[in-house]
Amino acid sequence: MNDAWEVVIGLEIHNRLATNSKMFSGAANAYGADVNTQACLVDLGYPGVLPVLNADVVRMACKFGLAINATVARRCVFARKNYFYPDLPKGYQISQFELPIVHDGELMIKDDKGDDKRIGITRAHLEEDAGKSIHEGFDQCTAIDLNRSGTPLLEIVSEPDLRSAKEAIAYMRKIHSIVRYLEISDGNMEEGSFRCDANVSVRPIGQEELGTRTELKNLNSFRFVEKAINFEINRQIDVLEDGGKVVQETRLYDSDRDETRPMRSKEEANDYRYFPDPDLLPVEIDDAFVAEVEKTLPELPDAKQLRFVEQYELKVEDTEILTLSRAVADYFEAVAINFAGKAQIAANWVIGELSAALNREGVEIIDSKIGPTDLAGLLSRIQDGTISGKIAKEVFEAMWAGEGSADEIIEAKGLRQITDSSAIEKIVDAVIAANPAQVEQYQSGKDKLLGFFVGQVMKETGGKAHPGQVNEVLKSRLKKD
Amino acid sequence: MAGQDQAIHLLSLAELSKGLSSRDFSSRELVADLLSRIDGDETLNAFITVTADQALSFAEECDKARSKGDIGALNGLPIVYKDIFCTKGVLTTCGSRILENFVSPYDATVVERMASAGAVMLGKTNMDEFAMGSSSETSYFGPVRNPWDSERTPGGSSGGSAAAVAARLTPAATGTDTGGSIRQPAALTGTVGLKPTYGRVSRYGMIAFASSLDQAGVITRTAEDAAMLLAVMAGFDERDSTSVDHPVPDYVGGLTAPMKGRKIGIVRQHFDEGLDEQCAARVKDALSALEQQGAELIEIDLPNLDLSVPTYYVVAPAECSSNLSRFDGVRFGRRANDAKDLFDLYCRSRGEGFGAEVKRRIMTGTYVLSAGYYDAYYLKAQKVRQLISQDFRNAFEKVDVIAGPTTPTPAFKLGDKTDDPITMYLNDIYTIGANLAGLPGISVPCGFVDDLPVGLQLVGPHFAEETILACAHQYQSVCDWHQRCPEAYQ
Numbered sequence: 024m025n026d027a028w029e030v031v032i033g034l035e036i037h038n039r040l041a042t043n044s045k046m047f048s049g050a051a052n053a054y055g056a057d058v059n060t061q062a063c064l065v066d067l068g069y070p071g072v073l074p075v076l077n078a079d080v081v082r083m084a085c086k087f088g089l090a091i092n093a094t095v096a097r098r099c100v101f102a103r104k105n106y107f108y109p110d111l112p113k114g115y116q117i118s119q120f121e122l123p124i125v126h127d128g129e130l131m132i133k134d135d136k137g138d139d140k141r142i143g144i145t146r147a148h149l150e151e152d153a154g155k156s157i158h159e160g161f162d163q164c165t166a167i168d169l170n171r172s173g174t175p176l177l178e179i180v181s182e183p184d185l186r187s188a189k190e191a192i193a194y195m196r197k198i199h200s201i202v203r204y205l206e207i208s209d210g211n212m213e214e215g216s217f218r219c220d221a222n223v224s225v226r227p228i229g230q231e232e233l234g235t236r237t238e239l240k241n242l243n244s245f246r247f248v249e250k251a252i253n254f255e256i257n258r259q260i261d262v263l264e265d266g267g268k269v270v271q272e273t274r275l276y277d278s279d280r281d282e283t284r285p286m287r288s289k290e291e292a293n294d295y296r297y298f299p300d301p302d303l304l305p306v307e308i309d310d311a312f313v314a315e316v317e318k319t320l321p322e323l324p325d326a327k328q329l330r331f332v333e334q335y336e337l338k339v340e341d342t343e344i345l346t347l348s349r350a351v352a353d354y355f356e357a358v359a360i361n362f363a364g365k366a367q368i369a370a371n372w373v374i375g376e377l378s379a380a381l382n383r384e385g386v387e388i389i390d391s392k393i394g395p396t397d398l399a400g401l402l403s404r405i406q407d408g409t410i411s412g413k414i415a416k417e418v419f420e421a422m423w424a425g426e427g428s429a430d431e432i433i434e435a436k437g438l439r440q441i442t443d444s445s446a447i448e449k450i451v452d453a454v455i456a457a458n459p460a461q462v463e464q465y466q467s468g469k470d471k472l473l474g475f476f477v478g479q480v481m482k483e484t485g486g487k488a489h490p491g492q493v494n495e496v497l498k499s500r501l502k503k504d
Numbered sequence: 505m506a507g508q509d510q511a512i513h514l515l516s517l518a519e520l521s522k523g524l525s526s527r528d529f530s531s532r533e534l535v536a537d538l539l540s541r542i543d544g545d546e547t548l549n550a551f552i553t554v555t556a557d558q559a560l561s562f563a564e565e566c567d568k569a570r571s572k573g574d575i576g577a578l579n580g581l582p583i584v585y586k587d588i589f590c591t592k593g594v595l596t597t598c599g600s601r602i603l604e605n606f607v608s609p610y611d612a613t614v615v616e617r618m619a620s621a622g623a624v625m626l627g628k629t630n631m632d633e634f635a636m637g638s639s640s641e642t643s644y645f646g647p648v649r650n651p652w653d654s655e656r657t658p659g660g661s662s663g664g665s666a667a668a669v670a671a672r673l674t675p676a677a678t679g680t681d682t683g684g685s686i687r688q689p690a691a692l693t694g695t696v697g698l699k700p701t702y703g704r705v706s707r708y709g710m711i712a713f714a715s716s717l718d719q720a721g722v723i724t725r726t727a728e729d730a731a732m733l734l735a736v737m738a739g740f741d742e743r744d745s746t747s748v749d750h751p752v753p754d755y756v757g758g759l760t761a762p763m764k765g766r767k768i769g770i771v772r773q774h775f776d777e778g779l780d781e782q783c784a785a786r787v788k789d790a791l792s793a794l795e796q797q798g799a800e801l802i803e804i805d806l807p808n809l810d811l812s813v814p815t816y817y818v819v820a821p822a823e824c825s826s827n828l829s830r831f832d833g834v835r836f837g838r839r840a841n842d843a844k845d846l847f848d849l850y851c852r853s854r855g856e857g858f859g860a861e862v863k864r865r866i867m868t869g870t871y872v873l874s875a876g877y878y879d880a881y882y883l884k885a886q887k888v889r890q891l892i893s894q895d896f897r898n899a900f901e902k903v904d905v906i907a908g909p910t911t912p913t914p915a916f917k918l919g920d921k922t923d924d925p926i927t928m929y930l931n932d933i934y935t936i937g938a939n940l941a942g943l944p945g946i947s948v949p950c951g952f953v954d955d956l957p958v959g960l961q962l963v964g965p966h967f968a969e970e971t972i973l974a975c976a977h978q979y980q981s982v983c984d985w986h987q988r989c990p991e992a993y994q
Contacts, residue, residue: 064610068830070603071590071612071709073744103826105873107850114829165846167834296873298882301716301823303745 032185039216046175047074062169068112083207093128110154120297123148132193143182188252235269251276335366357395364406401429517729531563531580550668554627579622587628590709599633599643602857612709629664651990656915659689666693671993684935687947691910691959698730702942703748706741712827714820727976731755758970759977764798769903786951786958818885825869893941910947910959949985
């Protein structure tokens with residue numbers, strides 16, 4: 024990137040709310056059903072039907088507002104956004120325009136230097152999603168699936184406070200984490216439950232006035248957001264440095280070619296003619312409602328992180344990873360509570376072995392094949408010296424494969440650590456006797472060969488010998504008399 | 505007993521109800537009689553669809569139910585629905601070519617409630633396309649004619665319902681009233697037209713024209729019949745967020761409330777220029793009759809009355825331009841053949857499907873909501889709407905009911921105003937205020953000018969249907985205008 028330019032980014036995150044039914048109809052709000060099986064007459068925009076607001080979306084939006092320290096509007100209004108498209112059955116989308124349900128919020132992220140930075144959240148408003156047009160495979164025709172029509176979205180609009188693609192990602196991850204903590208969204212990006220548009224501009228460093236921005240659409244993974252923004256930053260800088268002007272336009276990110284390109288201007292030349300939807304009354308929210316919602320707020324990632332550092336004395340960077348998802352944090356705490364040793368050991372195992380196994384098998388932590396109390400059981404055996412850390416990894420794999428609890432596996436496989444010093448001495452003597460050349464080298468100053476002898480002893484014992492003891496015995500026996 | 509010496513089609517709903525319960529005739533006989541009258545009429549063009557087979561078999565069911573004693577409030581009584589109400593399995597066109605083939609998969613709440621009370625649907629009535637018009641001439645299915653003079657309009661947009669009731673083809677009909685579409689045709693056909701408070705009756709299943717103004721109501725020959733029907737239709741519906749959860753009183757029981765002591769407001773501006781002199785005279789006669797019954801007449805002002813028509817013609821088109829976007833030829837209704845592309849499909853389906861008046865209003869509405877014009881038109885109109893509502897609130901601090909003419913003139917000739925939309929729009933000058941303010945209003949026949957009926961309009965405060973129905977009923981107990989029947993339909 025270029026030192027002469029400052030990057031300015033604002034994000035609009037579209038987040039599908041995890042309600043049972045749609046925003047204004049009784050049809051199911053679930054992903055993946057057969058096409059057009061989850062669309063009722065309201066979703067189809069039939070003559071005479073009317074929208075009825077799902078109270079759950081109001082509760083969820085309110086919860087989000089409280090979580091980002093925002094104002095929850097005591098009165099908000101649904102407006103119609105008018106445009107024609109075949110997957111928009113009514114010819115308008117019910118959204119919020121002048122009076123959104125949530126405004127003036129904020130959250131903290133780490134900037135590129137690792138310092139805390141406040142990102143303002145202008146507003147979060149409710150709107151219904153459109154259906155889906157399918158252009159391929161229908162012989163010159165477009166097919167329409169209206170299952171998604173009318174599903175509830177919370178659109179979260181940030182201030183243009185972000186200064187790099189990395190910050191944008193940090194902000195997006197934070198929002199992603201919050202909505203899942205609040206259990207208002209599954210955050211599933213592949214299914215489009217969490218997607219993002221980015222407004223990107225650049226300006227010469229020191230300039231007050233914002234540069235002309237472009238809007239990047241269709242960003243449905245963290246990786247694509249980062250790539251698209253970086254592509255766009257470089258493109259804009261190139262245009263400006265060549266003496267050109269950035270055109271205000273909407274651009275689509277093409278992940279196959281890793282580039283953005285303008286949408287056809289026809290697609291965006293819309294005057295949406297917003298006006299208050301006369302079929303819906305303004306939503307009045309009173310203090311009692313907000314107070315009731317507030318009671319349902321869980322501990323949020325930032326607070327949890329602070330607590331983990333204090334209560335469990337974990338490394339700060341580990342708490343960041345552990346609190347990203349509520350399920351991971353809960354899992355960690357369940358291990359820590361059932362384990363008498365240092366919590367940091369539990370953290371290491373959750374972040375290390377467990378995460379690796381989950382990733383390898385593509386399993387969510389709630390579906391982990393090793394539950395937190397079982398993992399705690401394993402760690403306790405390391406703690407009490409029954410097995411070494413290395414053997415523990417073997418036991419872990421066996422547990423993952425469903426062979427039983429840590430104790431069962433240790434017994435069945437005879438993995439109990441050898442701590443009997445006479446047994447260890449016997450093996451050490453045998454190893455020394457079998458390797459005279461190495462003994463000579465060691466004794467003439469090649470200290471590093473100690474590892475070789477340890478390895479040999481471990482080999483002989485199948486790794487079960489207590490490593491500390493082996494070290495001690497080896498050192499004393501190898502000493503030149 | 506009326507039922508024994510009068511032809512069955514001349515009886516009111518209340519009289520028919522008595523006749524059915526005393527077994528003077530069966531519902532099937534009644535329905536068959538009216539169906540043959542409907543079938544025999546070749547003049548009015550009041551119906552788009554007649555549901556004869558369905559009506560006869562439902563009437564038989566109602567007769568059976570009656571013999572078992574298990575019956576609803578309207579058991580076996582005939583009704584017709586304006587073709588704006590969705591009726592399951594029955595063509596529902598809204599008077600438009602774009603819905604010429606639309607068979608609704610569901611019943612409107614009004615239809616559902618009527619049917620579960622035992623009302624028998626005879627058919628669906630003709631109307632101005634999407635209820636946009638005051639003469640029932642904008643219908644794709646041809647104009648409706650007035651039973652009192654077939655060269656004249658029955659008014660609109662619920663013209664088919666009004667003509668059918670006036671011609672004794674049915675004792676009762678539903679209508680919808682966005683700017684006067686129930687009360688104006690009732691006045692021009694000598695029938696009673698009731699528009700309830702906005703939110704009193706569910707709009708679910710009523711094809712939307714202007715959502716903040718539309719309200720379902722009824723056209724009958726007596727206030728008593730209107731009260732019977734309102735009792736069935738009214739009430740909260742969870743499928744319509746703008747319907748109000750307000751108790752439904754005993755409308756029929758309330759009819760006997762005396763006129764004595766009622767404070768009736770006479771609007772000074774109603775008798776300014778624009779009102780036909782002879783109509784003014786009939787209305788004044790009616791007001792004297794109310795006074796004789798013990799009402800106190802009090803002169804009041806509605807200073808912003810003249811702003812109601814321009815305000816309405818910003819708000820209503822704005823909402824209609826959005827409401828009618830769903831008619832795009834994609835999922836239901838008429839679709840243009842051989843479209844070149846998507847844009848062409850939209851343009852041609854809508855271009856061919858909508859008539860001139862509907863297009864005019866969609867364009868007006870699109871314009872007033874456009875960026876740069878929204879504040880000057882839509883927002884300004886909403887502010888004026890508040891002023892008009894405030895005028896009514898002020899008036900109702902002094903009076904119980906406001907009385908005056910329903911329309912400036914009696915029925916005009918077909919074709920007279922079709923080239924001059926502004927003059928046509930001014931026909932609704934006295935009725936539009938109640939829609940903008942969401943108030944209940946009723947039009948009652950109050951005499952004739954050159955053999956054409958004239959209507960008296962009564963408007964009450966929110967949810968005062970009981971009051972205006974009682975006043976109308978008391979007035980009808982001392983006059984017989986509503987008993988007059990057009991010669992050709994006796």
